Amino acid sequence: MSCFLVLLSDKKANGLTPELLLAHVHHLQQLSAAGQLRFCGPYADNQGAMLLLQCTDRQQAEQLLLADPFIHAGYYKQYQLQEVLEANPANHWLLQEGQTINNLTANKAAINAAE
Structure with missing residues (x-):
């Protein structure tokens, strides 16, 4: 399972109704x-607003997001969807994650090239 951060923005002025809010909830x-x-x-x-979704993949996260009445009704006109790597004690705060190792290697190469 992957974790996806959703950032909602560009809210429609005076667009919230009790019915829309209840459908969203x-x-x-x-x-x-x-x-x-x-x-x-x-x-x-x-x-x-923001949501943190647990999904199998980005496609599922986007489907869940598009099913949200706030998005479907255009209450929030824009959104960003980004996969997030969760850092925690169980995975050593991502210290052994490929992305972290690659970032450190790239930084070391840049420092060596500058010297």
């Missing part, structure tokens, strides 16, 4: 019950 409840929603919430400044 129902969607979130379904995602939560299926184990696909790890975290969600609006920004404190009320300018956007």
